[in-house]
Amino acid sequence: MTPAERLDHLNHCSPDDFCAAMADIWEHAPWVAAQTVAQRPFASADALHSAMLAVVAGLDEPARIRFYAGHPELGGELARTGAMNAASTDEQASLGLGQLQAAEAQRWDGLNRAYRERFGFPFILCIRQHSLASALLVFEQRLGHTRQRELQLALNEIAAISRLRLARYLQEADPAPVCTH
Numbered sequence: 001m002t003p004a005e006r007l008d009h010l011n012h013c014s015p016d017d018f019c020a021a022m023a024d025i026w027e028h029a030p031w032v033a034a035q036t037v038a039q040r041p042f043a044s045a046d047a048l049h050s051a052m053l054a055v056v057a058g059l060d061e062p063a064r065i066r067f068y069a070g071h072p073e074l075g076g077e078l079a080r081t082g083a084m085n086a087a088s089t090d091e092q093a094s095l096g097l098g099q100l101q102a103a104e105a106q107r108w109d110g111l112n113r114a115y116r117e118r119f120g121f122p123f124i125l126c127i128r129q130h131s132l133a134s135a136l137l138v139f140e141q142r143l144g145h146t147r148q149r150e151l152q153l154a155l156n157e158i159a160a161i162s163r164l165r166l167a168r169y170l171q172e173a174d175p176a177p178v179c180t181h
Contacts, residue, residue, distance in 0.1 A: 003045065003170040010048065011041035024087045025052070025165045027158075028070035032056060045170055049163050057155060068121035068154050074135065075100055075108030076122075087165055095132045111139050118143060119150050126160035 001009070010018055015037045022033035035055045042048035059067060072078045072088050075097040092098055100108060115123040123142065127135055142150060166172075 001171070003172045006170045007042065007045060007048070021169065022052070022166075024085060025162050025169065026056070027072075027085070027088065027161075029056075029067055045166055045172060049159075049166050052162065053159050056158065061151065064151065064155070065121050068124060068158075071122050071124050071158075073108075073112040073116075073122045074125060074127065074139070075105065076112050077109075091127055091161070095127050095130070095135060097127070097132075107136075111136075111143070114143060115139070119147055121154065124154045124157045124161075126157050126164065128164055129160065 010021060013021070015034075018037045018040070019030055019033040022036075023030050026032040032052050032055050036048075036052045039051050042051065056064070056067060072092075074092065078088075089098070097108070112123060123139055125135055125138060130138065142153065145153070
């Protein structure tokens with residue numbers, strides 16, 4: 001099926017089939033697709049993604065933090081034990097985060113702990129747009145941000161992650177990075 005045919009299928013399938021198809025786009029949040037399905041038909045993948053992203057962006061801060069909390073830590077225990085959903089496992093494997101050596105795992109665990117203690121949710125980064133070195137650099141830099149800045153950056157990163165996942169579902173070429181200011 002071409003990307004256009006897959007989008008057409010999403011526009012015309014049952015609401016349950018739409019929600020099932022979009023389940024892996026959003027980390028442990030099938031409600032995003034459920035709240036978007038009534039807006040069909042979507043003229044493009046970008047229009048579909050924008051509609052779903054608007055659902056997440058429209059959450060109040062406590063609800064958004066609960067949503068963020070559903071994301072696995074980068075290089076964390078779930079990555080090392082393979083206990084994440086398929087999309088997250090694949091993404092983290094792209095940087096070898098599931099096979100970190102002991103010293104590297106300790107470094108990631110320390111950063112994850114510091115970030116969660118400082119901001120109250122896990123560090124979120126679209127790792128498909130990074131190398132291991134650049135991901136670590138960004139992680140360390142973002143620890144110095146304000147909570148409000150990190151709330152926005154987490155949403156920006158989720159936008160990029162979900163758009164890449166949607167592109168893979170539709171079998172599109174990777175789209176341009178998403179920016180939500």
